[in-house]
Amino acid sequence: xxxxxxxxxxxxxxxxxxxxxxxxxxxxxxxxxxxxxxxxxxxxxxxxxxxxxxxxxxxxxxxxxxxxxxxxxxxxxxxxxxxxxxxxxxxxxxxxxxxxxxxxxxxxxxxxxxxxxxxxxxxxxxxxxxxxxxxxxxxxxxxxxxxxxxxxxxxxxxxxxxxxxxxxxxxxxxxxxxxxxxxxxxxxxxxxxxxxxxxxxxxxxxxxxxxx
Numbered sequence: 011x012x013x014x015x016x017x018x019x020x021x022x023x024x025x026x027x028x029x030x031x032x033x034x035x036x037x038x039x040x041x042x043x044x045x046x047x048x049x050x051x052x053x054x055x056x057x058x059x060x061x062x063x064x065x066x067x068x069x070x071x072x073x074x075x076x077x078x079x080x081x082x083x084x085x086x087x088x089x090x091x092x093x094x095x096x097x098x099x100x101x102x103x104x105x106x107x108x109x110x111x112x113x114x115x116x117x118x119x120x121x122x123x124x125x126x127x128x129x130x131x132x133x134x135x136x137x138x139x140x141x142x143x144x145x146x147x148x149x150x151x152x153x154x155x156x157x158x159x160x161x162x163x164x165x166x167x168x169x170x171x172x173x174x175x176x177x178x179x180x181x182x183x184x185x186x187x188x189x190x191x192x193x194x195x196x197x198x199x200x201x202x203x204x205x206x207x208x209x210x211x212x213x214x215x216x217x218x219x220x221x222x
Contacts, residue, residue: 024111024135031107035100042092055082111136118143122150174217178210185210 055077062073081088111133118130122143130147132140185207189200 027135028104031104035097035104038100039093039096042096043089115139115143122147171217171221175214178214178217181210182207182214 058081059070059073059077062068062076063070066073068076114132114136118132118140121128121130130140130143132143185203189195189203189207195203
């Protein structure tokens, strides 16, 4: 519950901006209604009649009749249609802004998946999401560095182990070769070589035990 409240607080700026945009839509729709209502007044009606006379070359009576038939009689429908059109246009603008937010998040995810360098930047109202994406990016980079470091340590260990094992193994092979090539070797020298071979073999055994 506490985590959810914290998340709601983080997105307060985004919710405030959306609320402002919805309020703006309502205000513009109200202004359109007021303007259209004013067109039904005598003053606005006279203006429209005069415009039809001057622009369309109508007589006063014809212009007045057209105004009454097409404007005054259908004023409620005109107001409703205008409000719907304005609402659709502004809603589309609002939804387009939402799409921009999702596009920004998608680009941030592409940065994570594509291993691109650089800090992820989003709109100010998406600051919380920006911080989370950058945290994930830093975590992935840290894990990647640790994985590479562990791989390098493993390779170094194998290399050192191979070198340490090869030294006593070479000695064992060398002394055994001497014993094999010289069957008539004096007993004292043979015992000496066997003892050295055994020491090297035991050392090799200890190295393998330490490795495992």
